[in-house]
Structures are given as structure tokens and as C-alpha cells.
Amino acid sequence: MHDLRRSALRLATERQPRAIRRPTGPDGAPLPIRQVFASHVFTLERMREHLPAEVVRRFQAAVEHGEELSADLADRIAQGALEWAVERGATHFAHWFQPMTGTTAEKHDAFLAFDDDRPISRFTGTQLTRSEPDASSFPSGGMRSTFEARGYTVWDPASPLFIMERTNGATLCIPSCFFSYDGHALDKKTPLLRSMDALDRQLARLWGLLGEPVPGRFHVTAGPEQEYFLVDRAWVAARPDLLLAGRALVGAPPPKGQTLEDHYFGSIPSRVLAFMHELELELYKVGVPAQTRHNEVAPSQFEIAVHYEDANLAADHNQLVMELVRKVAGRHALTALLHEKPFPGINGSGKHLNWSLADATGANLLAPGETPEQNLRFLAILAAILLGVHRHAAPLRAAIASHGNDFRLGANEAPPAILSVFLGSRLSELCEALADGRAVGGNGAAALLESGLRHLPRIRRDDTDRNRTSPFAFTGDKFEFRAVGANASISFPLTALNTAVADGLDALSARIEALDDRNPEAILGVIGELLRESRPVRFEGNNYDAAWVARAEARGLPHLRDTPAALAALGAPEVRELFQRHGVLRPAELTSRVAIKTERYLTTVEVELDVLGDLVSQAVLPAARAEIAARSEAHGALHALGIEPHEAERAELKRLIDAVAALHAGWRKLSEAGPRLAALDPAERARAVAAEVVPGIEAMRTACATVEELVADDRWPLPRLREILFQNG
Numbered sequence: 001m002h003d004l005r006r007s008a009l010r011l012a013t014e015r016q017p018r019a020i021r022r023p024t025g026p027d028g029a030p031l032p033i034r035q036v037f038a039s040h041v042f043t044l045e046r047m048r049e050h051l052p053a054e055v056v057r058r059f060q061a062a063v064e065h066g067e068e069l070s071a072d073l074a075d076r077i078a079q080g081a082l083e084w085a086v087e088r089g090a091t092h093f094a095h096w097f098q099p100m101t102g103t104t105a106e107k108h109d110a111f112l113a114f115d116d117d118r119p120i121s122r123f124t125g126t127q128l129t130r131s132e133p134d135a136s137s138f139p140s141g142g143m144r145s146t147f148e149a150r151g152y153t154v155w156d157p158a159s160p161l162f163i164m165e166r167t168n169g170a171t172l173c174i175p176s177c178f179f180s181y182d183g184h185a186l187d188k189k190t191p192l193l194r195s196m197d198a199l200d201r202q203l204a205r206l207w208g209l210l211g212e213p214v215p216g217r218f219h220v221t222a223g224p225e226q227e228y229f230l231v232d233r234a235w236v237a238a239r240p241d242l243l244l245a246g247r248a249l250v251g252a253p254p255p256k257g258q259t260l261e262d263h264y265f266g267s268i269p270s271r272v273l274a275f276m277h278e279l280e281l282e283l284y285k286v287g288v289p290a291q292t293r294h295n296e297v298a299p300s301q302f303e304i305a306v307h308y309e310d311a312n313l314a315a316d317h318n319q320l321v322m323e324l325v326r327k328v329a330g331r332h333a334l335t336a337l338l339h340e341k342p343f344p345g346i347n348g349s350g351k352h353l354n355w356s357l358a359d360a361t362g363a364n365l366l367a368p369g370e371t372p373e374q375n376l377r378f379l380a381i382l383a384a385i386l387l388g389v390h391r392h393a394a395p396l397r398a399a400i401a402s403h404g405n406d407f408r409l410g411a412n413e414a415p416p417a418i419l420s421v422f423l424g425s426r427l428s429e430l431c432e433a434l435a436d437g438r439a440v441g442g443n444g445a446a447a448l449l450e451s452g453l454r455h456l457p458r459i460r461r462d463d464t465d466r467n468r469t470s471p472f473a474f475t476g477d478k479f480e481f482r483a484v485g486a487n488a489s490i491s492f493p494l495t496a497l498n499t500a501v502a503d504g505l506d507a508l509s510a511r512i513e514a515l516d517d518r519n520p521e522a523i524l525g526v527i528g529e530l531l532r533e534s535r536p537v538r539f540e541g542n543n544y545d546a547a548w549v550a551r552a553e554a555r556g557l558p559h560l561r562d563t564p565a566a567l568a569a570l571g572a573p574e575v576r577e578l579f580q581r582h583g584v585l586r587p588a589e590l591t592s593r594v595a596i597k598t599e600r601y602l603t604t605v606e607v608e609l610d611v612l613g614d615l616v617s618q619a620v621l622p623a624a625r626a627e628i629a630a631r632s633e634a635h636g637a638l639h640a641l642g643i644e645p646h647e648a649e650r651a652e653l654k655r656l657i658d659a660v661a662a663l664h665a666g667w668r669k670l671s672e673a674g675p676r677l678a679a680l681d682p683a684e685r686a687r688a689v690a691a692e693v694v695p696g697i698e699a700m701r702t703a704c705a706t707v708e709e710l711v712a713d714d715r716w717p718l719p720r721l722r723e724i725l726f727q728n729g
Contacts, residue, residue, distance in 0.1 A: 002714060002715070002716060002717045004238050004717055004718075004719075005238065005716070005717065005718070005719050005720075005723070007234070007238075008232070008234040008235055008237070008238045008719050008723075009234075009719075009723060009727060011232065011234040011333075012232035012234050012235060012723075012727050012728055013727055015232065015271065015333050016271075017270045017271045017273070017274040017332075018271075018274045018275075018278070018331065018332050019274070020274055020277045020278045020281070022036070022281065023036055023039075023281070033284060036281065036284045036285060037284045037285075037287065037289075038284075038285075038286075038287035039284075039285050040088065040162055040163040040164075040165070040285040040286050040287075041160050041161070041162045041163075041286060041287040042080075042081055042084055042085075042160050042161040042162065043160060043287070044056060044060070046084055047059070047077070047080060049084075050080035050081075050083050050084050051076060051077065051079075051080040052076075055073065055076045055077065055080075058073055059073065059077060059157070062157065063157050063158055064216070064217060065217075066197070066217075069125075069129065069157060071125055071126075072125075073125075074125030074126070074128055074129050075124060075125035076125075077125070077128065078123045078124055078125045078127065078128040079123070081123065081128065081161055081172065082111065082121060082122075082123035085111075085123075085161075085163060085170075085172040086111065086121055088163050088170060089163075089165075089169075089170045090111070090163050090169075090170040090171060090172045091110060091111060091112075091169055091170065091171075092108040092109060092110050092111065092169070092171045092172070093108070093109055093111065093123060093127065093171065093172040093173075093174060094106035094107055094108045094109070094171050094172070094173055094174065095107065095130075095131040095133070095153035095155070095174045095176040096173040096174060096175055096176060097153050097175070097176040097177065097178045097187055097189065098178070098187050098188040098189050098315070098319060098489060098491060099138040099139065099178055099186060099187055099188075100138065100139045100140075100141070100186065100187065100188060100592075100593065100596050101138065101139060102487070102488070102489055102600075103319075103323075104319050104323065105133070105138070105178075106171070106173065107131065107133050108171055109127070109131075111123055128155055128174065129154065129155045130152055130153065130154050130155070131152070131153045131176070132150065132151065132152055132153075133151055133153060133178075134151065135150060135151025135178075135180055135181070135186060136151075138151070138178075138186060139186075139596045139599070139600075140180065140186055140592055140596075141591065141592025141593060141594070141595035141596040141599075142591070142592060142595055143180060143184050143186070143588055143589070143592045150180075150181040151178060151179060151180055151181065151186060152178070152179045152180075152181075153176040153177065153178050153179075154176055154177050154178075154179065155174050155175070155176050156175050156176060156177055156189065156193065156312065158193075158310070158312055158313070159175035159312060159313055159316050160175075160287070161173065161174055161175070162175075162286045162287060163286075164286065165285070175189075175316050176189075177189050177190045177193070178190070184586065184588060184589055184592075185585070185589050188315070188489050188491035188492055188495075189312065189315065189316075189491055191491070191492070191495045191579075191584050191585050191589070192311065192312055192315055192491045192492075192494055192495045192498075193312055194495075194582075194583055194584045194585075195220075195494070195495045195496075195498035195499045195502065195582070195584045196219075196220050196311060196312065196498060197583070198498065198499060198502040198582040198583060198584055199218065199220055199357070199498050199501060199502045199505070200217055200218045201502075202502045202505035202506055202509065203218040203357070203365075203381075203505065204218065205505070205509050206380060206381075206384075206505055206508065206509050206512075209509055209512045209513065209518060210373075210376065210377060210380070210523070211518075212373075212377070215359050215360040215361055216359070216360025216361075217360055218357065218358070218359055218360070218365075219310055219311075219357070219358040219359070219360070219362075220310065220311040220355070220356075220357060220494070220498055221308045221309060221310060221311060221314070221355070221356045221357070221358050222308065222309070222310075222311040222314035222315070222353060222354060222355050222356075222490065222494060223305070223306055223307055223308040223309070223314065223354040223478075224305075224306060224314060224318050224321075224351050224352065224353050224354065224484075224490050225292075225303055225304070225305040225306075225351065225352040225353075225354070226303065226304050226305070226306075226318065226321050226322070226325070226351055226486065227296055227301060227302070227303045227349035227350055227351065227486050228301070228302060228303075228304075228325055228336050228337065228338050228349055228486060229298070229300050229301050229302075229336070229337040229338075229342055229343075229349065230272055230275065230300055230302060230329060230334045230335070230336055230337075230728065231300055231334065231335055231337065231724050231725070231728055232333060232334060232335070232724075232727070232728045233330070233333050233334060233335045234333075235335075235719045235723065235724045235727075235728075236335040238718065238719050239718060239719055239724070240611055240614060240615060241608075241611050241612070241615060242335070242337065242342070242724075244607060244611050245339075245604075245607055245608045245611050246337060246338070246339035246342060246404070246487075247337075247339045247341060247342040247343070247404070247608075248342060248343050248344065248721060248724075249608060249611060249612045249615065249697070249701055249704075250612070250615050250616075250619075250620060250701060250704045250705075250708070250718060251343070251344065251701075251704075251705065251708070251718075251720065251721040251724075252705040252706075252708040252709050252720070252721065253344055253345035253346075253705070253721065254345075254720070254721045254722035254725060254726070255722065256722075256726075257298070257299065257345050257346045257725075258297050258298045258299060258346050258347060261297070263295050263296070263297065263298065263299050263301070264295060264296065264297045265294055265295055266295045267295075268293070268294070268295060268302075269728070271332065271334075271728065272302065272334075272728075274332060275328060275329060275331075275332045275334060276293050276302075276304075278328050278331065278332070279304070279324060279325060279328045280293070282324050282327075282328060283317075283320065283321065283324060286320055287317075288306060288317040288320055288321060289306055289307035289309065289317075290304055290305075290306055290307075290321075291305055291306060291307045292304065292305035293305075296347070296349075297346075297347045298343070298346040298347040298348075298725075299346065299725040299726055300724075300725050300726075300728060301346075301347065301349065304321065304325075306318070306321065308354065308356070308478075311355075311494050311498070314490065314494075315489065315490050315491045315494060318351075318489070318490050319489065322338060322487075325338070326338075334728070337349075338486045338487040339404050339486070339487055340402070340404035340405045340407060340408045340485040340486050340487060341404060341407035341408050343721060343724075343725065344701070344721075346725075348404075348407060348408040348486070349408075349485075349486035349487075350408065350482065350483070350484060350485060350486055351484040351485060351486050351488065351490065352480050352481070352482050352484070353480070353481040353482075353484045353490055353493060353494070354475075354478050354479070354480050354481075355478060355479050355480075355481055355494070355497060356477065356478040356479070357381065364477050364478075365377070365378070365381055366378070366381065366382075366474075366477050366478055366479070367476075367477040372520070376520055376523060376524070379430075379434070379524070379527050380508060380523065380527055381505075382427075382431075383431075383504075383508060383527045383530040383531050383534070384501060384504035384505040384507070384508045384530065385479070385501050385504055386421060386431075386504070386530070386531065386534040386537060386538065387504040387507060387508070387530045387533060387534045388500035388501040388502070388503050388504030388505075389419060389421055389472060389497075389500055389501075389504075389534070389537055390421075390533070390534040390536065390537035391500070391503065391504070391534075392496070392499070392500035392503060392575075392578060393418075393419035393537070393557065393558050394558055394560065394566070394569035394570065394572065394575060395496045395499070395500065395569075395570055395575050395578070395579075396419050396472075396493075396496050396497060396500060397417060397419055397558070397560045397566045397569070398496070398560070398566040398567055398569060398570035398597075399492045399493040399495070399496035399497075400481075400483050400484050400485060400488065400493055401560075401562075401563040401566035401567060401597065402485050402487070402488060402563060402597075402600075402601070402604075403563060403600075403601050403604045403605060403694075404485055404486075404487055404604075405483075405485035405488070405563075406562050406563055406690075406694075408485065409483060415469060415470060415471030415482055415483045415543050416471070416543055416544070416548070416549065416559075417483075417559060417560055417561055417562075417566070418471070418543075418548075418549065418552045418557050418558070418559050419471055419472060419483075419537065419557065419558075420470060420471060420472065420537055420538070420539040420543065420552065420557065421470070421472045421473070421474070421479075421537050421538050421539070422467040422470035422472070422473040422474060422538075422539065422540060423474045423538060423540070424467075424474060424540075425540065427474065428538060428540055431531050431538065432531075434524065434527055434528045434531050435528050435531040435532040435535060436528075437525075437528055467540070467543075468482070469542050469543035469544045470482065470539070470543055471483040471543065481493060481497060492593075495584060495585075498584075499578060499579060499582050499584050500578075502582050503578060503581075503582065504530075506582075507530070508526065508527075508530060511526045511529065511530075512526055536555035536556055536557060537555075537557065539552070562690045563597070563601050563686070563690070564598070564601065564683070564686035564687045564689075564690045565687075565690075567594050567597055567598055567601075567683070567686070568683060568687075570590070570593075570594050570597075571590070571591065571594045575590070576590050576591075595682065598682045598683060598686050599682060601686055601689075602682065602685060602686055602689060605689050605693055605694060605697075608697060609670065609693065609697060612697060612700060612701075613667065615704075615718070616663055616667065616700065616704065619717050619718055620663065620704050620707055620708075621660065621663065622717075623707065623711045623715050623716055623717060624656060624659070624660050624663075624707045624711060625660075626711075626715050627656060627707075627710065627711045627712060627715055628653065628656055628657060628660070630712070630715075631649070631652075631653050631656070632653070635649070635650075635653070652710055655706060655710060656706075656707065656710045656711075659703045659704075659706040659707045659710070660707070662699075662700075662703040663700060663703045663704070663707075666696055666699050666700045666703065667700065669696060670693060670696045670697075670700075673688075673692055673693065673696075677689065677692075677693070708720070
């Protein structure tokens with residue numbers, strides 16, 4: 001075995017699980033999780049401990065009604081936050097925001113100030129509510145020139161302050177929005193908040209038309225499930241493709257992948273379980289309600305699911321999940337890979353985004369009701385959702401588009417790049433009856449699951465089975481947007497979904513307003529009209545079936561196969577008008593996002609190409625040449641003895657030589673395409689890259705896999721996928 005691989009293997013297999021201790025109380029006993037949860041969050045309870053009750057009441061009212069905080073109120077809150085943060089060991093504060101890089105950003109400022117040259121701790125309302133990072137250093141998609149540097153971060157009071165602990169200190173983090181000097185959104189969170197406002201307005205409008213009192217502000221709730229891979233960091237250190245590109249650009253598929261399906265929900269490896277223990281403790285401290293953990297389908301793949309909460313908070317928390325997954329993994333000598341398709345031949349990673357609506361009391365609006373009025377409301381909202389998704393499939397597809405997700409969507413592990421909706425048999429039958437104007441049948445009695453074993457308790461069976469192949473599936477009281485990529489921020493998918501549904505509600509309300517008599521029967525008629533229009537988007541079958549692609553296109557559903565196609569649709573005039581009409585994105589803001597996502601696509605492929613070139617020239621070809629020389633020498637020795645090498649030996653040597661020739665030809669073709677593609681504008685270049693460069697990289701990976709299969713084990717320098725996936729201590 002090559003020395004590099006041998007060293008990595010020794011490290012990976014000799015590591016022991018890290019011992020994790022839960023926080024303890026004064027008696028030394030581990031604290032219950034309920035006492036750990038949100039211990040590092042400036043919750044309302046902690047505000048009451050550090051602030052007068054009247055200040056807390058005014059703050060709550062301002063957040064609930066979306067009102068601006070007054071200067072004196074901000075000062076009072078800042079003083080209480082300072083006292084609490086210093087007690088927790090914080091020395092700095094930072095506006096924590098989500099620029100269009102896909103990650104988070106923060107600039108730390110010390111609480112240290114001086115009064116007559118005496119050092120004191122100071123934190124003012126102005127420091128709490130705003131800051132000024134350099135906007136020119138973040139992606140703006142052409143909205144800002146390089147020399148125009150001023151930008152503003154503004155506190156989002158709906159997301160509580162929290163303390164992030166590091167090894168040698170703690171920082172008070174202030175969840176914030178990010179704007180340019182002229183007020184354009186430079187982040188992912190601002191459009192999300194605007195889309196939540198748009199939904200709130202449209203739901204309040206519908207409530208009035210249905211004759212129901214508006215109970216207060218309506219809420220969008222979300223609960224993402226995060227998939228990821230964990231591999232020993234020694235493997236990653238020896239694999240530049242995993243380190244720099246996040247996926248294996250070289251590597252023959254292992255003999256055993258996920259074919260036995262023995263990893264899914266299996267016993268969690270002890271080293272990984274130690275990581276999960278520490279990850280959950282870190283998440284609990286900052287108020288992230290992590291609920292579920294388990295092995296996923298592929299080897300070394302895992303999942304963490306988070307409980308429902310308001311969508312803007314869910315977006316903040318999912319960023320924290322991704323950040324802490326990476327950081328805590330490092331403490332355990334592991335590397336977390338969040339790429340959508342890090343390894344060929346096995347499942348990639350997604351992010352199932354559970355989404356629902358709630359009123360001010362917390363009642364779930366997607367839970368069918370027990371009274372005719374409640375069910376009329378449920379059907380109206382359902383019809384609006386279906387219409388919104390049907391009409392605006394393009395921005396929804398674009399919201400989940402990325403180079404990594406292009407490998408996953410439709411690859412027999414994730415929904416295809418066609419937006420369709422699964423409702424389940426009973427609800428689908430109801431929608432068909434309403435669309436056709438027929439009476440609704442059935443007694444609605446819940447079925448019981450018959451196990452055939454008398455000693456097992458009888459349980460209620462859900463109204464419908466789950467459809468794991470659907471990109472947008474109803475699961476009883478929520479929708480599951482299953483096509484989001486693992487490495488993506490959920491902010492833009494939520495923004496696009498909220499806006500599409502707001503538009504569906506707008507169309508529904510407009511038709512109800514046009515009725516002469518708004519009685520329940522007439523409103524049901526309008527609901528039926530919407531269900532007829534959105535009928536093509538409903539699909540109950542197997543979305544992985546190749547026949548579905550042709551059927552979907554016959555229904556007129558858009559099939560945007562890759563990221564460049566999706567981004568072209570995102571920039572269409574009708575999409576621009578949609579976001580502008582609902583006050584979610586200004587035209588310049590949408591144009592900038594198309595430009596940024598296009599540039600990110602191009603840069604990602606360029607990085608992969610550069611890394612692949614280095615691997616081929618520095619590892620694959622030298623190993624191939626050494627193998628060819630050794631085999632040729634062996635054949636020559638046989639010839640000298642009058643022995644003809646076996647036909648299979650000669651065939652293998654020819655395969656190896658042909659693979660080397662294919663690598664040279666493939667790299668020459670990709671290199672020659674570079675100057676020609678560089679002359680195109682970004683959108684055209686992205687389309688050409690998708691058509692020429694991405695397939696070229698995959699062809700070279702196939703040739704590399706052939707070389708790896710034929711090179712003797714002691715000559716192959718790179719850790720093999722069988723080692724990376726199955727040797728992690």
C-alpha cells in the first residue's frame with residue numbers, strides 16, 4: 001500500500017470515540033436537557049430577568065406587530081443583553097447575517113470602551129440595531145461597484161440574540177439583515193421576511209372573505225431535515241478533491257456501496273454517536289430544537305432533523321446546524337461533507353424542508369378541521385398552494401438549483417427536476433371530485449393497521465402512504481419540499497415557496513371577491529376552478545420512473561434539467577413581476593441573484609476542473625505510467641523465456657493504455673474549450689459549461705476509475721472510496 005494511504009488508514013482506524021460530558025449542576029449531576037436548551041439565548045425569560053417588565057412588554061408588542069423599535073427601547077434592551085452576555089463570558093458582539101455566499105458572516109466588536117481613560121463595558125442601542133460591514137466585499141450581482149463599500153446590517157428582532165462559544169472566548173451574535181447603501185437586500189434573509197409578510201397579508205385577506213376574525217399575525221413554519229456525510233479527516237487531507245471541491249472527482253466505486261441497505265437506520269457507530277451527542281448539546285445551547293438523528297441510506301451518511309419553528313428562525317437555525325456540524329466534526333477528527341453528491345454510485349445528500357402555515361394561536365392551517373367551516377378554510381388554502389406551485393414551478397426549481405444538486409435530482413435517489421405535488425389517495429380523490437363539481441363521498445373513518453399479531457397494539461393508519469419520490473409531498477398536516485440540496489441555505493427555497501403560495505392566495509381571493517354571493521357553495525365552486533387549473537401538477541405515482549418525464553412534459557410541466565436552464569427561467573419577466581408585485585424582490589435584487597448564482601455555478605465547475613487537472617497529472621498518470629512500465633517489463637521477461645503473456649493480461653494492459661489516452665484526449669478537449677467559453681457572456685457560458693465541461697469532467701472521472709481498477713494497490717497513491725466510506729474508526 002502507498003505510504004500516504006497507509007498513514008491515513010492507520011489514523012482512521014486507531015481513533016477512539018471522544019468522551020462527551022453533559023453540563024452539570026451544582027450537585028455535579030448532569031443537567032436535564034430542558035435546562036441546557038436555549039441556555040445561550042437571550043430569550044423572553046432572560047429578558048425579564050435583566051429588564052423591567054414594561055420594557056419586555058413593549059418589545060414583544062413591537063415584534064408581534066412588526067413595528068420599529070424606538071431608540072430608548074433599543075438602549076434598554078442593549079443594556080440588559082450586555083449584562084446577560086458578560087455573565088456568560090462574552091467579550092465581543094457581532095451582527096450575524098446571511099450574505100449571498102451561502103454561508104454566514106460576522107464582524108466582532110469588543111464590549112470594551114473607555115470613560116475618562118477607564119476601561120468599561122459598553123453596548124448601546126445603536127450598536128445592537130445596526131452595523132456597517134464592507135458591502136463591496138460580498139457578492140452583489142452587479143448592484144454595487146467595487147468602490148462603493150458602504151452597507152448596513154440591521155438587527156432582526158424576531159430572531160433572538162444568542163452566544164456562540166469558541167475554545168477561547170464567547171461572542172454575542174445578533175441575527176441581522178444586510179442592505180446596500182441604497183436599501184437593496186444583499187442577503188438571503190430579507191427576502192424571506194418579505195415573503196412571510198406577503199403570505200400574512202394574503203391570509204388575512206382570505207380570512208376576511210371567509211367571514212372569520214383575523215386572530216393576529218399568520219406564521220410560516222419550517223422544519224428542515226439535514227443530511228450529511230462524515231469521514232475521517234485523514235482521508236480528506238489525502239484527497240484534494242474532497243478538501244477543495246467537496247466531492248470525489250476521482251475514485252472507482254467500492255465493491256459494496258449501499259446495495260445491502262444495512263446502513264439505513266442501523267446502529268450508530270460509537271465514534272459518530274459521540275459526535276452526535278456533542279453536536280446536539282451545542283445546538284441545544286443556542287436554541288436549535290434538534291429532534292431526530294439516524295444513519296442514512298449510504299455508508300457514512302447521517303441525518304439530523306429539527307422541530308418546527310417560524311421560518312425565519314428555522315433558516316437561522318439551519319445555518320447554525322451546518323456550521324456546527326462542520327465544527328463539531330473537526331473536534332472528533334472527522335470531516336463533514338455537505339455536498340449533494342460527494343461520492344459516485346451511492347446516494348447523495350438532500351435537505352427535506354417541511355413547511356406549513358399557522359395562525360397567531362399556533363393552530364396548524366394545513367391540518368384538516370373538524371367543522372365544515374374549518375374544512376372549507378383548509379380546502380381553500382390547499383387549492384391556493386396547488387395553484388401557486390403549478391403556476392410558479394420555474395422559480396421553485398431555480399431556488400433549489402446548484403451544480404451539486406444537478407447530480408442528485410432525478411438520479412434515482414431524489415425527485416426529478418420537475419415540480420409536481422403528491423397529496424395521497426384520499427385527498428387526491430377529494431380534489432378530483434371538487435374539480436369536477438361532484439359530490440364528495442366516503443365516511444372519513446380512520447383505518448386501523450392490521451398486523452396479524454394479537455399481542456401488538458392496534459394503531460391508526462395514516463390517510464395515505466408517503467411518496468418519497470415526490471418533490472413536494474403532503475404528509476398529513478404539512479408539505480415536504482424534498483428537492484432542496486444539502487449544502488443550500490433554506491432561505492431562498494422558502495422565499496420562492498412563500499411567494500408562490502401568496503400568489504395562489506391572491507388569485508383565490510380575487511375570484512371570491514368577484515362572487516355576487518360568497519356562500520360556502522359558491523366558494524367551493526371557486527376552489528374547484530383552482531383545482532381544475534392546477535390538476536396537471538398533481539401526481540401520485542413514481543417520480544423516478546423515466547416514463548413520468550414524458551408524461552409531465554405532455555402535461556405542460558416545465559423540465560429545467562440543470563442549473564443554467566433553471567436560472568434562465570428565474571430571470572424571466574413574469575418571475576420578476578411576481579416577486580415585485582408581492583414586495584419580495586425588487587427587479588435589481590432578482591437580477592443580482594441570477595447573476596450571483598450563475599457566477600457561483602461557473603466558479604464551482606472551474607474549481608473542480610483545476611483540482612481534477614492536478615489529480616490527474618500528479619497522481620493518476622504517474623501511477624498509470626508506473627503500472628504500464630511494470631506490466632510491460634513483466635511481459636518482456638515472459639517473452640525472453642519464450643512464454644506468451646495471457647490474452648487477458650494483454651487486454652488489461654491495452655485497457656490501461658487506452659484509459660491514459662482517454663485522459664490526455666479529454667484534458668486536451670477541456671483545455672481547448674476554455675478560451676472559447678471565456679469569450680461568452682455568463683449565461684451563455686453557463687449553458688456551454690453544462691453541455692460540454694461537466695460531461696467532460698465525468699468522462700475523465702470514468703477514465704480515472706478504469707486506471708484505478710488496473711493499477712496495483714501498492715502503486716495507487718490516493719485513498720480509495722472503499723476505505724473512505726468504510727474505514728472511519
